[in-house]
Amino acid sequence: MHNDWTAFTPWSAAIGGVIIGVAAALLVLVNGRIAGISGIVGGLLRPAPGDVAWRLAFVAGLVAAPMGYAIIAALPPVVIEASYPTLIVAGLLVGIGTRYGAGCTSGHGVCGVSRLSPRSIVATLSFMAAGFVTVFVVRHILGI
Template sequence: MTEFTPLMSFAGALLIGLSALLLMLTWGRIAGMTAIVGGILPPLGADWSWKLAFLAGAILAPFALSLSGYVVEYAVPVSTAALVIGGLIAGIGVTFGSGCTSGHGICGMARLSRRSIAATVTFMAFAVLTVFLIRHVFGVTI
């Protein structure tokens, strides 16, 4: 079971916020991870280099932390099939919602965007509804 660690969670949140702020200040871009990942897939756009650098930092940062000797214990309590299905559903939501949880939830809400606040409330409401339906109505334990 994954254990909640308030200090590391707070530090991670600060780093995510700082990275989003620095991206906005330096490139004038929103740190929407879905658009960033999509931007490094063919055909490459003119701005692929900063997107690749941003993703490399997001991927390499945990490895840098592990070099300090800190071990992040985690568990994935669902099957691979559930992860794939969840990813596909999230991808559909990103398409229809014109953005992802990082773009709307972190960057958009920080800018007090009403559209992003509405999108984030919708993301969260459907997440709660989905968990309720799967666990309590359909009785699926993952």
């Protein structure tokens, strides 16, 4: 293992993380909700009265973020190397997996770990391990 120090961006990563934490704090202190993206989106597929507007508003905020960002600065690069078939398979796995696993990087990885939830810590270790193994297999065994 060797580190890629040219790609290492500690300040923007840490500051971005703090901003994400502020957003999660805002949602729990105003709406009383966990900022778990997969749960917020998944809940829209099981609509309950009085439970739809805030979910739609949160997703709209996420989608509007690049427009808001672009007012202040040029958007950072978004490089999507995966092919369309890979993106479809990956999307299906992420959709099904986050719903059975009851959370993703935000709900388990940020909010759950912040709350020291044992369930979220197990989930986070599971998806991170699967992510590491998948990239190892794809890049270093299959050589794609």
